[in-house]
Amino acid sequence: MVKRLLVLLVAFSFCLVHASTAFAAATIIIDKSTNKLHYYQDEVLLKTFPVATGKSPSLTPEGNFTVVIKLVNPYYARGGIAGGSPQNPLGYRWLGLSVGGGGIYGIHGTNNPASIGTYASAGCIRMYNQDVNWLFDHTPLGTPVQIIRSGATRVPTPPKPKPLPVTVALGGKNIDIKVPVGTSPDGSPLLPLRPIFEALDYAIGWDDASHTIHITKGNEYINVACTSGRVTTRQSVFVCPELKLAQGAAHAPISFWQRVLPKTQINWDAGQRRVTFNEKTIMEKPFPGTSAPGEAVLQTP
Template structure:
């Protein structure tokens, strides 16, 4: 459970430039080209509104679900600052009663320092067997800096958390003075959101979409790729700028992912910013009319968009 080596530091401007390039590239390839492998596509199709944040500064773990902070728990982390790695990881392994192999202690044994629940993380080339969120055999250690790298929880707390955490749930480990909600928001987590199954009604025919609709602050966002496809339109990326050229009917709109501006027939139009939700680009439903001239009827009770 130890972290080998040190993490290099990169200048802020370089990070920002790389991050923005990756956003445009990932959104375009994942959302529009369909080039992902079958396994990746399957994982991406299982959209999640869950998030775990571990704040080493306060030794607290926050569990978010459905766009809100559900619970905060005390945890124990690494004896030294570098032992518990910081970054964004995924839960890739769930095990009940994992043995403590180092000292040959069976799983479920009261002397097992791992407790009886293990949420393994994919960290620095390890695949859930080295770093984890787990229980303990010393309840008094929780809240302290005592581990060799893992995140320890009270056994009752990990029992509550374990069944609620799906594989591939995102885990952010950081050391911050900010609140859990602020950390989540800065990481792109949509607080106050609701995901639900949506349907398009086109020429009187109902078509259920594979990706859910998103509701945030009483506004509806729709998965752009599927919407364009259902409407017989096309998408392509503008060379050099990362902007998307979206054509529906005779109307072409140029829009940079995540921005609040679009260009329609050479004129800038202010809009609600598009959203990245689990690697998919979402468009505000209300923008379809001013940008594409499409009349839209939204039925909140049925969850349908009639076009």
């Protein structure tokens, strides 16, 4: 159902995002011809759910998208209905898709279970509330979602380029990544958290209950919520939608590293396939009446 969640970002601040138990590669395929949602893990079909899609074929977009935001008890802006209300047509869970920025098209619950299996929405994908609860808990941010009509030509998935090795240089230490798990839109690789933080002398721990990575060094701390992508440091709080869980480990884009390590200069050399971490040099300003190297001090009468 197409709906502009005008307060989506505000709602995000107040909604609890549940932890996910899915660390394997998840994929969702929604077939508008059958109104079925198929959930795959590691290319194996795990679950199939009935859904409702757009009242007309053009309302629910077709193509390849990703899950970019997850909300518990989303606020329904069009009707001014609070999250968690039994009258809320979004139900109790929202998985926002990249088409429309996460707040226009989504997979969500419903207050009208009789509509499931029919063409009833204004563009979104409706599910039974118990079904979307399961999907929410097993779908990390970044999960690919393909929407197709099996009676029409299948939307082709672009071929994945063969990953090339990457070297991470941290002072005198090198970490060789033979097969990166993914790339950012600019082509830079996603980098594994544990070996890099450990090479930088950070302690790294795991909270299984909240699926959060805790990283510490002295009075510095970095907390990474693996389901929501929410990152908390001493300096800032932000969401990293490109955070990826693969092979039992978390991987993050270079933009993540630049934000959590503000005192470190991080550069990506695409030609050399090399990421360098160097401590930033802080230039001290000269005291009044003194000069920096190569400068003259002018004394005025």
